Amino acid sequence: MSSQFPKISDAEWSVMRVIWDLEEATSAEIVEALSADTDWKPRTIRTLIGRLVKKGALEYTEQGREYLYRPAIEEKLCEIEASKSFLDRVFQGRLTPFLANFADTQTCSDEEIAELKRIVEMHEERKGNQEK
Amino acid sequence: MSSQFPKISDAEWSVMRVIWDLEEATSAEIVEALSADTDWKPRTIRTLIGRLVKKGALEYTEQGREYLYRPAIEEKLCEIEASKSFLDRVFQGRLTPFLANFADTQTCSDEEIAELKRIVEMHEERKGNQEK
DNA sequence: TCCTGTAAATTACAAATGTAATCCGTGCAA
DNA sequence: TTGCACGGATTACATTTGTAATTTACAGGA
Structure with missing residues (x-):
């Protein structure tokens, strides 16, 4: 009954990070935040947002004529999932x-x-607690 | 001048792990080794091997009518690359x-x-060494 | 009232990936 | 000797991903 988390792609992670930070945001705000780190076109970012909604990673409420997006999955759980899957893949x-x-090396x-x-x-x- | 390592996909990692372990192997041996952990068809595994050769992650010498495959990139370096890219993605x-x-949690x-x-x-x- | 700037929805399109099947050549069993 | 089983090479095909452009709908300014 474990991980049925949506699989979040590389680019999508950047979007999720922003939204987890902001807690909720319009797409314009997300675009704004990402323009600092990436050179993605706003269109591209909106596509990513759309995919994340479809995957169930984001949800939204309508706010006037735009949407206010908000995470639908928990940051920490996603991190843990990603960590596990990385460790499995590379280090068994x-x-x-x-x-x-x-x-x-680092x-x-x-x-x-x-x-x-x-x-x-x-x-x-x-450990101390547990063995006496 | 950093990482121009071939990007190794999830499934391909399984193949690389086998070959790093065996140091060199025929495709039959790779298939054999993987049949323990996966339910991939031999065909599938050969496809992965082919892609890894094309990516420059494997090389081979002919041995009779088959090839003897061997890693063309260093395990540890690949692990480090993958670790960095994971940490970047998920934890900046x-x-x-x-x-x-x-x-x-773990x-x-x-x-x-x-x-x-x-x-x-x-x-x-x-640190001690460095500051006195 | 009509035009335009935007937001979301739909569509686009190539590359990578998962997952094979088919084709081609040949050494070996019958 | 002949056909087949198996190895590698080529081809297949749906999905995901990166990266957008086009379309549709409307709200607000000229």
Whole structure:
């Protein structure tokens, strides 16, 4: 009964990110927001919006003669889905080799390292709780 | 001058994984290996192999009347490319929020935690070296 | 009142992808 | 020797994706 999330394409992710950030937006606002990062024509962006509606990733209410779009799926769940599917594809679902590559070849920022520490601690704590 | 790696599709990744594991293989061997995990027809798998050759991800030498295929691109580099492109797409290139989701919702194995620790230590060491 | 600028809906079209089937050549079993 | 089974090459075909243009409908200004 797991993931029946709509499959969101690369370009569509950019649109979703904007809408998750804004919480709700007209297509003009979405176009505006994306014009900073992409050179897509407004038409293109509207196409993407339309597809996302059809996929069930966005919903809208009419506001005068335009629509006010809003996410129909939860950001975090989509991220987790995408993460799983990436890990499955490239690392057979295992986080460790992904991290190993990162450790070897990428430079982690201090912030990232702090997050890693937090995860380690959190886990250690959980484990402590569980075995006594 | 960065990533001009061939873009490897989802299904193609499965094929690449087999060949990276075996180091070299005939198509029959690839089909055999994949029949465990997928229900693709041999024809389908041969199509994928052909596309990977065309993309420059595989190369081959003739061995009697069949080909012996072998990776033409490095596994680790492909993994890193794929990791970057995933992080860009879903997390704007940032590792931290990816890890945060993981920490919150997934259960990390002991092995994974050990890897995390190793990364943290490695980084701390590097940092130490660099600032004195 | 009529024109025009926009928004949404519909249509377009090539490339990539999933998923094969058909064609062609040949070494091997009968 | 002959036909077939199997490998590679070519072709097929629907769907998804990137990237838009065209069409339709209307609200607001000239």
